[in-house]
Amino acid sequence: MLLEQFEGWSEGRKATEDELRLCHTADHVTRVRSVEGVEWLDYDTVATPTTFDAAALAAGISIEAALRGAFALVRPPGHHALPERAMGFCIFNNVAVAARHAVHKHGLERVAIIDFDVHHGNGTEDIFSDDEHVLMASIFQHPFYPYSGTEDPAPNMHNVPLAAGSGSKELRRAVTGTWLPALEEFRPQVVFFSAGFDAHVEDDMAMLRFTDGDYGWVTEQVKTVADRHADGRMVSLLEGGYALGALGRSAVQHIRVLAGLNA
């Protein structure tokens, strides 16, 4: 069993409000902390009085995962969260908070974010557009929620929209044709994954057709760059994934490559 091959599980810690404000407005942080009863922060994002702790924990675990090189098994996800508001199940932008923490607190100059969730990571793109320290490479179904990522992206954004029905072949073309050349040129010092598994063929949240093995393959491709330029430093944060069987199997493929375990 995969879990038995790991030591050093950590339950993590909550991000501080200062850390959340690396990417979010003080008003947004206060709003989430002040929720009473049941409040809708967005038309599909509901919050209760325990939401702040859960979301701050997800962001704090992401920061800690980045320091250790780990897979952060967190919910709520983060990549739709904007500086000033929650969006699309996301409260705080976990990958953005952790990446900016790496730049501001640890002095990294080149951080790459790989987002293979089926939805465009609009919050992450909003936060890092034109940020010279960050490169973002993504695939996403298009046109599809949140209907962004294709109009005039900043030069540090390497987005590959995929039509409904796209599968392994189109993923491979995006990775080898767009992601890898951009990553090679950028020479990241650490690679973050916004690891959503909702592009899986069994996930009916969307209409891409990735397989379990695709998640291992894409991780191997990115690992070659991380090994060459970042001394193998990779950190991965869970985003979407709603077909639980496929989510579990795909995450195992991804984690095995991250951890250098044999398939």
Ligand code: ZN
């Ligand atoms: Zn998603």
